[in-house]
Amino acid sequence: MTQTPQNMKGNSFAGRLGRARVATLAVMMLERGWPLVLPLLVVISLFVSLSWLGVFRILPELARFGLLGLFLISTLGALYPLRFYRQPTPAEIDRRIETASELPHTPVLVQTDRPSGEAGAFAQALWREHQRRMAEKLADVGSDLPHTRVPERDPWALRAAAALLLVVAFAFSQSPFGGRIADAFRPGTVFDSIPPRIDAWVTPPAYTGKAPLFLTADASGREATPFTVPQGSEVSLRVTGGAGDETLSFTDSSGKTHEIPLQNAPGTTQQPASAATTSAGSAPRQFAGKLDADGVLSLGSGGSELRKWTFSITPDEPPTIRFLGEPKRAGNGALELNYEILDDYGAASAKAEFELADPQPTDAHPLYKAPELPLSLPRRGGDGKVRLSRDLTGHPWAGSTVRLTLTATDDAGQEARSETRTFALPERPFANPLARAVVEQRRILSLDANRKPHVLDLIDAITLRPEDTITDVAAYLGLMAGRTKLKLAQSDDQLRAVADYFWEMALAIEDGALSTAEKRLRQAQEALKQALQNGASDEEIDRLMKELRQAMNDFLREFAERAQRDPNMARQQMPQGAQELRQKDLERLMDQIENLAKSGNRDQAEQLLSQLQDMMNNLQAGRQQQPGQNGQSEMRQQMDKLGDIMRRQQEMMNETFRLDQMQRGDQQGDEFGDWQDGMSDQFQQFQDGQQGEGQQGRQGQQGQHGQQGQGQQGQGMTPDELADALKQLQQGQGQLQKDLQGLTRSLEGLGIQPGQGFGEAGDAMGQAEGALGDGDGNRAVGQQGRALEALRRGAQDMMKQMQQAMEGDEGNGGPNGRQQGANRDPLGRPQGTTGPDFGNSVKVPDEIDVQRARQILDAIRKRLGNALSPELEKRYLERLLEMR
Structure with missing residues (x-):
């Protein structure tokens, strides 16, 4: 009964002691090996950290090889202390256990020791009893913690910095800009970047109304043809791919150079492109700056120039404003101002500044500004x-x-001021x-x-x-x-x-x-x-x-x-x-x-x-109309003569075109002639309505219809008959030129200088007469059209001179030297008794102009509604719709 517990107790003692010895062996091995292995681990962690941070990817080849050599030497130096490592012996392990457990009389050593010399039975029994008693002291045997003494060798804890750098590098390696360990052993890493794609454009200020200018690669190298842009334009440049170290600089005409910063995401500070550490093929880099002076824009990378553009800046000139006449009183008492505002891109605002001309008392207290x-x-x-015209009478x-x-x-x-005018x-x-x-x-x-x-x-x-x-x-x-x-x-x-x-x-x-x-x-x-x-x-x-x-x-x-x-x-x-x-x-x-x-x-x-x-x-x-005087009556007669000359020239051009098309055998001339006849009818009706002489209008219409009838009947003319008709037109064209010369002399007698338009009209009529004599109807039609246009210009100039003459003669008829309602109806329109209207009284756009404007607007809105249109194009189209 007593042997079994003793055996069990012996087995339990041996297990505890064995476990204590194994733990003590591990502790002693860590104490002796950790200080020797730590330098090697620090070198390895630094190598891995630099790799994960992408340092080897951006270093040139020579620097990369130098850094690898430095790490190799550091690794060999870190391996040298390992040769001094010594494995703990069993006696050292037992002694460490006794020291850690604070056991006196070496109870662990007693368990394996033997008495010296030959021992009898009594001595053997006595030794076993001694071992038993020593074993009873080993009930709580154990080991202690390792003592590497590393803090004594590294009092500044630099080993912790290496560990922290390793953790940070590992987190950075998961980003798009992180590197890999293999980058240190891969040759030509710096040259594996994607070839850069460069997109550059210049956006003029919105108020200029000019479209953005894209800087193409073909035009970038031609310094002899600079890009002309308005002052204050914004240049934008985007680089995709490349080495990531691009810099953008601008050199003005004086030689001063300044760098254009890299445009970062919102909320971040701008930094020069040289500070960017982006890897090849990473996110695009965008630069933005303003152009205010002539100079050269240069994009460089790694000390070499990739692109450059030469710019010629168009300065924004200040506006000018001036009076075109004295401020005066309108018919209804409002203030009427005639002025001119000139600016290269249009003025943004303008105003009139008033001040009292008469001195006011020093203690005056005005109620209104x-x-x-x-x-x-x-x-x-x-x-x-x-x-x-603005009513300030209130x-x-x-x-x-x-x-x-x-x-x-x-x-x-920029502000401009006109001269100062004093008036009531x-x-x-x-x-x-x-x-x-x-x-x-x-x-x-x-x-x-x-x-x-x-x-x-x-x-x-x-x-x-x-x-x-x-x-x-x-x-x-x-x-x-x-x-x-x-x-x-x-x-x-x-x-x-x-x-x-x-x-x-x-x-x-x-x-x-x-x-x-x-x-x-x-x-x-x-x-x-x-x-x-x-x-x-x-x-x-x-x-x-x-x-x-x-x-x-x-x-x-x-x-x-x-x-x-x-x-x-x-x-x-x-x-x-x-x-x-x-x-x-x-x-x-x-x-x-x-x-x-x-x-x-x-x-x-x-x-x-x-x-x-x-x-x-x-x-x-309430402008009053006064009966015309003799001089004004003569002017109206000359205006009527001019209207008759213009009507006859229009009819002659229509007939010349018709005969020319018949001579060519072109049946399409009938359709065009019908259109010309319709336009002639409208022109004659308009003249008759302005003159107020319905009978003359009916006669003019009958005359035109008669010519149309002749043209239609003339479709079966022989060549001889066509030649006779052209000869008659030649005689009529010559008579028309003589009538115009007589009108010019009559105008000079009334004190009106005929304008340049009448001279051009006479020359064109002479050339048309010569073309009709040569049988060249096509050239005759062109000269007749030029004569008709010149007559209209001369008529407008004549009307201006007549109006000035009438106002000069009747300067006392109303306020500001203008007659109240001279030759005008209550709505301010010219009366029919003053002669034909030459198209310069009310300018209303033709229906074809309105339709063309509507089509353009529809096309712009359709393009603007396309979701795939670029943003810059949408902005430009929006500015087109806002332009006035």
Whole structure:
């Protein structure tokens, strides 16, 4: 019974001791081997870290070989300490166990030791008893932790830095820019990059209206042909592939060079391209910068130049603005300005600056600032001339002498100023004495609020005997209410409210409800004009046109009611021989404005709206028409002769073309001749309608139809008959040239210098006569067309000279030296009695122009709606739709 436990106890003791010896062996091996292996592990970790960071991929071949050699030498040096490693012996292991377990008298050594010499039975029993007692002390035998003494050798813990670098490199190796261990042993890694793809373009400023310029590779190397771009253009360059070390620099004409930074993602700072460590074939690199001076743009990589472009910068010139005439009063009392704004890309804004010319008291307290008058801008591509009419009669400065300066600013912030003109700001004339007095009081109060007591005294003087001076009780009550408001007013806002009340009261006394309708009409016209200039939508144009029509109807209704109440006014507005103002004329004109605006031809719509404003101004002003004098009658006769010459030249060109086509045997000439006949009919009807002589128009039409009949009958002409017809046309062409010479002499006798167009027309008629004599109908038609065009130019020049002569003779007939309504109907149109209209009075685009504009707009919108279109192209198309 006692042996079994002892055997079991012995077996348990032996197992514990064996495990302790194995653990102690591992601890001693780690203590002796770790300091010797650690340098080798540090060298290996550094090599792997540099590989994962991609250092070997970007190093040149020589540097890569040098770094590999350094690591090889470091590895051999790290292997040398391993030769000093010594394996622990069993005695050293037992001694380490006894030391770790703090066992006295070497109980572990006793278990394997033997007595020396020959021992008897008693000695053997005594030794076994000693071993048993020592074994009882080994119940808690064990090992301890290793003590490598590495901190003593590395007090700065540099080994931890190598481990940290290894962890960071491993994380970086998972990115697109990370490297691999094999990169250190792969030759030519730096030359394995993808050949770079370079995309470069220049985007001009949006206000220039110019399309982006793409810099092609073929044109990049030609320094003799620089790219011409506007000042402030933005150059963009994108590099895909390549080595990743590209740099972009710009050298100006003075030799100064500066680098263009690399454009990073939003939220990151910009850095030079030389600091980028992207690998070959990685994400694209994009550069962006502005071009403000002539110079050369160069793209380099690794010390070599990849591309370069030479640029010639077109400077943005400052705008210029000047008066084209003195500021003057329009027929309806509005301020009319004629000015010119010139800028290379169009001005962005313009305004008029007013200041009082008469010195004001030092202690004056004005209630209102100078009038604010934003100026209309000329359309892009035009001649820069603008005529602006703006009603400032409601401003307190109206009637005062002011100094006016025009200013214009372009999109680059450059400003220009015109010369200063001094004139009297137009004011509204009031026929009612009470209205004039109220306006004068309002003006005194507005210019100096300190004169409030003086204005109260004036009102008291006016209302001293109201039964003798004021016939309208409502006007008296309104004036007394205004006096009470003025007496109680203390602040500037209250005083301005009183001044506005005085103005409305004066309008009510003078015109009743007409002034309100007139104000609504002007507001509707101005709102529609601003919408056309700002590119409003079709829905907005519909709404504004409805408001304009309603305001026009209200104004005409009130105007007609006032004319019925005042017979003198009716006779003044409708003199004998004037054309009647009809509602359908205005409706037709507004329909044309709306159709042009919706079709995209907003420039022409704006011109028609300006003409509508002129018509209403003329109607409001009540321009009188005076009977023509003898000189004017002679001018009208000469105009009639010119119209007859143009008609005959048109008919002769049609007949020449018809005979030429018959001579060639071309049956298509009949169709073209029919078209020419239709156009001739329309031309003759237009002339007859302008002249107001229906009988002459019918005779002209019969003459044309007669020629058409001759042409149709002449389809069966023999060659001899065709030759006789051409000879007759030659004689007619010569007579027409003589008639033109006689007209030129007559004009010189009236003091009108014939323009260059009449001379060109005479030369073309002579050449047409010679071509007809040679039987060359084709050349004759061309010369006749040139003569007809030159006649039209000469007619326009003659009309201008006649108008200037009439205005000079009748300079005392109206304000500003202009006769009120001379040769005009109430809508401002030329009367039919002044001769034919040569096409320069109202310019309405042909239907073919409107259709072409609509087709262009549809094509742009279709292209813009394509989702696959590039972004740059979409931006350019959007700017085309916004251009005015």
